[in-house]
Amino acid sequence: MSELPDNPLVTSARREAIVVALIWLGTMLYTTFYCYVNGSNRTLDDITFVLGFPDWIFWGVIVPWYTCLAISAAFAYGFMRDDPLGDDEGHGEVADG
Amino acid sequence: MDSTPSPGFGAITALLVVIACSVWLGTIAQKVISRGSFLSSYFLGNRGLGVWTMALTATVQSGGTFMGFPSLVYSHGWTVALWIGSYMIVPLTGFAVLGKRLAQISRRTGAITVPDLFGGRFNDRRVALVASLLILFFLTFMMIAQFKAGGLIMKISWPDSATLALVEDASASDIDYKYQIGLIIFAMTVVGYTLIGGFLASVWTDLFQSVLMFFGVVGLLVLTFSDPAVGSLEQATRAAVAQTNENYISFAGYAKDGRQFLTPALSISFFFVWIFGGMASPASISRVMASKDTGTLRRSIVVLGTYNGRIYVPRICICMAARVIYPDVANSDEIIPRMALWATRDLPIGSFWAGLILAAPFGAVMATVSSYLVVISSGVVHDIYQRFLRPEATELELKRATYLIMVLLGLVCWLANVQPVQYLQALVVFCTSGGAASFLVPAIMSAYWRRATHQGALAAMIGGAATVLGLFLLGISSSDPMIGQATRFRPYFLFGCEPVVWGIAVSAVLGVLVTLLSPPPEQHHVDRMFA
Numbered sequence: 001m002s003e004l005p006d007n008p009l010v011t012s013a014r015r016e017a018i019v020v021a022l023i024w025l026g027t028m029l030y031t032t033f034y035c036y037v038n039g040s041n042r043t044l045d046d047i048t049f050v051l052g053f054p055d056w057i058f059w060g061v062i063v064p065w066y067t068c069l070a071i072s073a074a075f076a077y078g079f080m081r082d083d084p085l086g087d088d089e090g091h092g093e094v095a096d097g
Numbered sequence: 098m099d100s101t102p103s104p105g106f107g108a109i110t111a112l113l114v115v116i117a118c119s120v121w122l123g124t125i126a127q128k129v130i131s132r133g134s135f136l137s138s139y140f141l142g143n144r145g146l147g148v149w150t151m152a153l154t155a156t157v158q159s160g161g162t163f164m165g166f167p168s169l170v171y172s173h174g175w176t177v178a179l180w181i182g183s184y185m186i187v188p189l190t191g192f193a194v195l196g197k198r199l200a201q202i203s204r205r206t207g208a209i210t211v212p213d214l215f216g217g218r219f220n221d222r223r224v225a226l227v228a229s230l231l232i233l234f235f236l237t238f239m240m241i242a243q244f245k246a247g248g249l250i251m252k253i254s255w256p257d258s259a260t261l262a263l264v265e266d267a268s269a270s271d272i273d274y275k276y277q278i279g280l281i282i283f284a285m286t287v288v289g290y291t292l293i294g295g296f297l298a299s300v301w302t303d304l305f306q307s308v309l310m311f312f313g314v315v316g317l318l319v320l321t322f323s324d325p326a327v328g329s330l331e332q333a334t335r336a337a338v339a340q341t342n343e344n345y346i347s348f349a350g351y352a353k354d355g356r357q358f359l360t361p362a363l364s365i366s367f368f369f370v371w372i373f374g375g376m377a378s379p380a381s382i383s384r385v386m387a388s389k390d391t392g393t394l395r396r397s398i399v400v401l402g403t404y405n406g407r408i409y410v411p412r413i414c415i416c417m418a419a420r421v422i423y424p425d426v427a428n429s430d431e432i433i434p435r436m437a438l439w440a441t442r443d444l445p446i447g448s449f450w451a452g453l454i455l456a457a458p459f460g461a462v463m464a465t466v467s468s469y470l471v472v473i474s475s476g477v478v479h480d481i482y483q484r485f486l487r488p489e490a491t492e493l494e495l496k497r498a499t500y501l502i503m504v505l506l507g508l509v510c511w512l513a514n515v516q517p518v519q520y521l522q523a524l525v526v527f528c529t530s531g532g533a534a535s536f537l538v539p540a541i542m543s544a545y546w547r548r549a550t551h552q553g554a555l556a557a558m559i560g561g562a563a564t565v566l567g568l569f570l571l572g573i574s575s576s577d578p579m580i581g582q583a584t585r586f587r588p589y590f591l592f593g594c595e596p597v598v599w600g601i602a603v604s605a606v607l608g609v610l611v612t613l614l615s616p617p618p619e620q621h622h623v624d625r626m627f628a
Contacts, residue, residue, distance in 0.1 A: 003547070003620060004628035009391075013197040014545050020193045027186050028368040035179045036361050039348035044338055047346055052330025052414075054175050054346050061178045062410065065185040069402045072189050076398040080193060082391045086204045088137075088144075 009083035016080055023071065027064060035060040107448025108254040111456040115309070116282075119290050119463060122301040126294025135492045139295035139499065140209050140475040146300065146387045152188075152400035154303035154384060154464070165525075168429040169582070170416035173358040174337065174345035178413050180359055183368040188401040190372050196385045196394040198544035202626060203386040211379045211472070211536070212480040214386065218543040220622050221551035222484065224558075229476040231535045231562055232379050237506070239528035240469045243462050244284065244510040245517040250459045251279025254452075280514055283463070288507035291467045292500055299467035300384070306460025311408065313437075313454040318411040320440035327418045337420035356579040362593030363581055369598050374529040377537035380468045383475075466510075474502040523586035527569055530588075534561030534600025538608045546612075547623050553612030561604030568596035 006014075039056035050058040130138035137143055170177045199214065206217025211232065216225025252275040290298050321327055337345050344351040350358030375381055388394050412433075419432050422439055426432055437454035441447035478498045483490050490498070538557040542549035565588075572589035580590060588596045 004624045006627050009197055009201055010627050017194045020189045024186050024190055028365060031182050032361060032364045036348055042347045043343045049331040057175050057178050061182045066406060068185040069406050072402040073399050075189060076395045080395045085201050085390060088207050089205050
């Protein structure tokens, strides 16, 4: 017997999960790499402050943070799809195993 | 000399207000849940969570972390912004990776609890049983730690209290009659309102404390930086470096004992700890299962993102300013309470406003305990008692069993804290890591892999949990590597990483391998879950 095709929610959820995983990976690599390279062994003589934040924190954490907020809003309102969740179908019955 | 204004009666009054509000919310929740069947309404709120209750309760931290994070900023400097930086992505990962699918599967299987969900998805009772036992193990430890925090916060809120915050390892002198009375009041309150209102009471009190925290932090930020004594954020940072050394503005972070607070491997690890600890915790999964619809999950991403953006960065700034006002606080957990009292010193009924800020961690602790009470009692009553012992149990019987389990849990946690547990914050990290390593991979397999089998899910759960447990046991018996937080309850940092990284890796490898080595699941069951 051939398997039935995926429900539209499964397809959209899988696509959205892959995009989020890529965003997570990109954020992690950028943030940790940028902060490590630009934040190691800093002194008051060579550091600059942007809006009161040390430069490596501003560009490595603060800017990505609010960029992520913008991306999240765009993702939620422009990419993520609404799908019906369906009604309660069972009562948690499972096989004896 | 200590220049911190006295909390007076403000803190205890604010705590009593929070307690009264929580009980009131519990009684309202009771009226709402009485409209549905007991199990579905009491343990899952009839799957009716809206945007605000979903966004501000599903992935928000425990009370211990509320107190611990500002303390770390004050102690170690700007690198703690990177340590917590992964919260920038939590709204997306918390709702958009598993949310829609788990909410759908829970409806298709009729699942009310997390073990129910896994048992139904893999069509095997043993998966549900193992999930129940793991939840019972990790969440009971977590709850015991939270009870101690609740008792200590009650103690420090007494008008003549000499301390302003809980400490991780309370000394014998901290455990006096004030602590014991505080512990009893805390236990009775949180068990009482959860017992009355179930899941909804837990969610609403969680929302209440999140709102309290939001206004507390924003108000404290404005008051702090409008005071001429503080100056600018840059001036505060320069003052902090003068008191410590230049590690305070560097990646490694400052520590009095010379340890390296953050390493490259640890900074990557925390993109696992906070992300997957939130996404795969049983309390978070059960709230996602209760989502009203997918639009709720979608809009929750934006609400939580906005909330996190206004909570975390301001708290870092406040802790930097604290270095100007209080250059050398012996117990850095006291830093937010001290700043709250200092910033509100000239306001009318200032100590009450400060008390409300102090009450936020108390509310967070109560909300955390309350959500665990619901998750654990649902697991014991529905997934063990009803499923294995008395399948024919009536609704009244299940209700009585639930109340009994909640009271017993409260008693166990109270007794365990008469001589309190130690290493509160470390226990929180251990339980969070254990939950993530146990449930992340099975949840992803459930949602997206048709071929996944119950044997694979069992191997993933047990392998992940055992790895985290093993690395913590190994760490306790090893010498201090002088990285990360200073605590005796530390894990073994294999290749410099937190145990959760290895727990998830082992769980994934075992889940895939065992699945591929076991017979495929029945086609009609898989179609029911996916088609």
